[in-house]
Amino acid sequence: MDEKDLELLRILEDNSRLSAQEIGTMTCLTPVEAEGRIHALETSGIIRKYTTVINWEMAGNGEVSSIIELKVSPERDYGYDRIAERLSRFRQVKTLRLMTGTYDLQLLVTGKNMQEVSRFVSEHVAPMDRIRETATHIIMKSYKENGNVLFEQQEAERLPYSF
Amino acid sequence: MNNRKQNASPIPSKQGETMQNFISERAQSIPPSGIRKFFDLALTMEDVISLGVGEPDFRTPWNICESSIYSIEQGVTSYTPNKGLPALREALSSYLKQHYNLAYDSNNEIIITSGVSEGLDIAIRAIVDPGDQVLIAQPSYVSYAPCVALAGGIPVPVECTESDKFKLNPDSLQEKITPKTKALMINFPNNPTGAVMNRKDLEAIADIVIDNDLLLITDEVYAELTYEESHIAAGTVSDLWERTITLNGFSKAYAMTGWRVGYLCAPKELCETVLKIHQYVMLCAPVMGQIGALEAIRSAEEDKNNMVNEYRLRRNMFVAGLNRIGLPTHVPEGAFYAFPSVKGTGLSDTEFAERLLKEQRVAVVPGSVFGSGGEFHLRCAYAVSRKQLTEALARMETFLNGL
Numbered sequence: 001m002d003e004k005d006l007e008l009l010r011i012l013e014d015n016s017r018l019s020a021q022e023i024g025t026m027t028c029l030t031p032v033e034a035e036g037r038i039h040a041l042e043t044s045g046i047i048r049k050y051t052t053v054i055n056w057e058m059a060g061n062g063e064v065s066s067i068i069e070l071k072v073s074p075e076r077d078y079g080y081d082r083i084a085e086r087l088s089r090f091r092q093v094k095t096l097r098l099m100t101g102t103y104d105l106q107l108l109v110t111g112k113n114m115q116e117v118s119r120f121v122s123e124h125v126a127p128m129d130r131i132r133e134t135a136t137h138i139i140m141k142s143y144k145e146n147g148n149v150l151f152e153q154q155e156a157e158r159l160p161y162s163f
Numbered sequence: 164m165n166n167r168k169q170n171a172s173p174i175p176s177k178q179g180e181t182m183q184n185f186i187s188e189r190a191q192s193i194p195p196s197g198i199r200k201f202f203d204l205a206l207t208m209e210d211v212i213s214l215g216v217g218e219p220d221f222r223t224p225w226n227i228c229e230s231s232i233y234s235i236e237q238g239v240t241s242y243t244p245n246k247g248l249p250a251l252r253e254a255l256s257s258y259l260k261q262h263y264n265l266a267y268d269s270n271n272e273i274i275i276t277s278g279v280s281e282g283l284d285i286a287i288r289a290i291v292d293p294g295d296q297v298l299i300a301q302p303s304y305v306s307y308a309p310c311v312a313l314a315g316g317i318p319v320p321v322e323c324t325e326s327d328k329f330k331l332n333p334d335s336l337q338e339k340i341t342p343k344t345k346a347l348m349i350n351f352p353n354n355p356t357g358a359v360m361n362r363k364d365l366e367a368i369a370d371i372v373i374d375n376d377l378l379l380i381t382d383e384v385y386a387e388l389t390y391e392e393s394h395i396a397a398g399t400v401s402d403l404w405e406r407t408i409t410l411n412g413f414s415k416a417y418a419m420t421g422w423r424v425g426y427l428c429a430p431k432e433l434c435e436t437v438l439k440i441h442q443y444v445m446l447c448a449p450v451m452g453q454i455g456a457l458e459a460i461r462s463a464e465e466d467k468n469n470m471v472n473e474y475r476l477r478r479n480m481f482v483a484g485l486n487r488i489g490l491p492t493h494v495p496e497g498a499f500y501a502f503p504s505v506k507g508t509g510l511s512d513t514e515f516a517e518r519l520l521k522e523q524r525v526a527v528v529p530g531s532v533f534g535s536g537g538e539f540h541l542r543c544a545y546a547v548s549r550k551q552l553t554e555a556l557a558r559m560e561t562f563l564n565g566l
Contacts (some may be wrong), residue, residue, distance in 0.1 A: 025483045026476040125319065 001046075004029070008037055009046070011032065016050040053148045057141065064138060065094075065110045066117050068125065069103040071133040080104060081090055092120050103135070180308045193309045196532075201516070205526045212555045214543040215526040217354055217500070219418040223455070224466035226338045227417065230458035231451045239454065243447045245438060247275025247426070251453050255426060256459045263386070263396040264410065267428040274427045274434060274441055275448045275456075279384045279412040282427040284310050285407045286380055289433065291316035295345040298332040300331045301534035302502075304354045304382070308534065311348075319344070319498050322536040325504065328493055329358035329536070333367040340371070346378040349397065350384035355533045355542035356502045357495020362395045369401035383564060384425070387416035390475045394497070398428070405430055415499075417459045422452040424547075430519040474499050477545045477552055484556040485543075489563055499546045502530065508566055516541060522565070525557040 007027055011018065023033040052119045056063055074080050080098050084105060089097050095108035107125070111117040118136070126134050142150050164343050205211050216349040246252060249269070256269035267273050276282040283306065291297060293315035299307045301320040308318035323329045331349060349368075360368070372379050381397040398407045412425030424450075426438060441447075458465075478494075482501050485492040490503035505515045512529035519525050530540030545552055 007472070010472065022480070026480045028479055160179075 005037060005041060008124040019033050019054055053145060055150045063112060064117050066112050066139060068121060068132055068138045069135040070105040071103045073130045073132055165484055180550040189313060193312060196305055198490040201359045205520060208524060211524045211526055212551050213526040214555060215528050217544050218420050219546050221470050223297060223418050224463045226462050227455045227458045231455040235451060239450060243450050243453060245442045245447050247448060248453045251275060251457045254457055258460050261364055263399060265396045265398050271431040272428055272434050274306055275453055276425045277425050277445055277448045278423045279382060279410045279425040280306060281445055283408040285437050287311055287314045288428060288440050290346055290378055294343060296341060296343045297345060298339055298347045302351045302530060302537035303350055303534055305532060307348055308486045318340050320535045322446050324536055327495060329353060329356035329362050330360050331368055334373055336368060336371050340375050344377060346380055347372055348380045350382040352497025354498055355500050357498045357500045359389060359496040362400060365395060365397055365400040369403045373402060379403055380411045382409060384415050386411060388471060388474060388499060389497040390478060391496045404429050413456045417463055424448055424452040424453055424456040477549055481545045481552045486554060488560040499544055502540050504540050512541055513541050519562050523562045525555050525558050
């Protein structure tokens with residue numbers, strides 16, 4: 001990893017559909033060099049996958065997303081790791097994090113509707129060993145995801161001036 | 164000669180003509196900005212990609228806006244001390260020391276101005292007597308020569324050439340010095356060429372400035388926008404500090420053009436004189452702008468770095484593109500301008516820019532607007548999105564193919 005690799009990562013994080021040619025020109029690398037570096041970042045696991053930011057609300061698929069807070073009793077020798085691994089196997093769990101503060105694990109869970117989310121929590125998550133408490137928060141609206149604003153922003157208009 | 168008395172008829176025929184008689188010779192001698200009519204035309208056209216304006220396309224980072232809004236809500240809407248808010252001057256003093264090793268005392272050697280434009284004007288007024296010659300490294304920003312002329316001085320261009328990568332050549336400088344020469348004005352990283360002077364380049368200039376007992380005015384508003392090496396402040400080179408006025412501001416680095424906040428730094432004795440003029444003509448820079456500027460220094464470093472990184476990518480992409488389509492362009496090491504040559508096209512820079520606008524709806528500025536050395540070049544600001552730059556390149560290529 002060097003400064004060039006970091007630069008490539010920043011470019012790809014913003015737009016992963018640029019060609020090796022385009023990325024090469026911007027970073028003063030030949031397309032072959034750029035491709036080689038990107039390939040190395042992929043095989044080392046730093047680049048996990050190429051994905052798309054979608055405004056699902058706008059797409060209108062009617063899915064429900066929720067943030068679920070879990071209080072968990074940690075396991076001797078393993079802490080939170082084993083239970084986190086178990087939870088992460090569920091397709092419904094999109095994001096899973098260990099947090100500081102008043103609860104331990106935070107889950108982002110999506111489902112077709114509210115019933116599906118609540119069934120998932122009450123049937124699969126809450127009854128698990130070592131889970132002491134759950135709190136489910138339904139997301140009403142997303143304004144910004146991973147640095148991307150999801151609402152319409154007015155373009156700042158450039159006013160005419162003479163220099 | 165008093166035109167008004169000679170020309171005024173007892174019954175003025177037209178209002179416009181009467182007014183004309185009142186205008187001072189000095190004001191009349193100033194040419195209007197060479198790009199004005201150009202942009203008036205661009206404004207009437209649809210779907211124009213403008214690489215014409217020297218203004219970041221980014222919005223001001225929100226933390227800066229927010230702190231200014233909050234201060235207004237708190238009722239901070241009054242005048243500030245003439246020199247500017249003490250907290251801002253102190254923050255600037257440490258910032259300059261830390262980033263450029265440039266030492267200016269926050270109490271006596273820094274004045275907050277309404278943009279670099281004001282700083283430039285009051286600096287020149289403080290030093291120029293009628294008939295004094297002021298050397299201007301050109302191509303240069305369009306206001307330098309008129310500001311000198313308005314102060315009664317005589318602007319003398321020193322041409323920076325493409326073969327020197329548009330740096331100021333010590334021999335060209337030496338040639339233009341006369342007993343009437345009072346000062347030298349430079350601007351690196353440069354608008355419009357993007358040229359940068361490193362320490363060695365500046366040392367060669369410093370020797371001449373010191374040997375000839377000149378004052379140096381250095382406009383370093385693009386200091387933060389360098390893409391190869393860190394900026395060298397002229398005030399840190401040789402013994403220049405004691406004869407240097409450093410101008411800088413927040414517009415370009417922090418995308419704060421409309422806030423109108425700049426600063427002027429100079430040794431105490433000179434600063435006192437400049438402050439007198441600032442008091443009379445501006446009183447103080449707007450307080451909301453100063454609050455925003457303070458927040459910029461305190462917490463917008465990362466926003467600034469992100470913008471600089473983006474400019475670097477655009478520069479690499481755009482300059483490679485210009486060279487590819489047949490407009491030779493040196494690699495600008497700073498600012499956000501590319502300065503391609505149109506010599507090979509058989510058109511003058513003005514013809515090229517006019518036809519490019521009319522035929523392909525891309526607005527660029529003819530280089531000759533920026534004085535000697537600018538002829539047969541175009542100033543293209545790459546402070547627009549990569550998508551627009553790609554489209555602009557495609558349109559320019561179509562235009563070139565049609566010649």
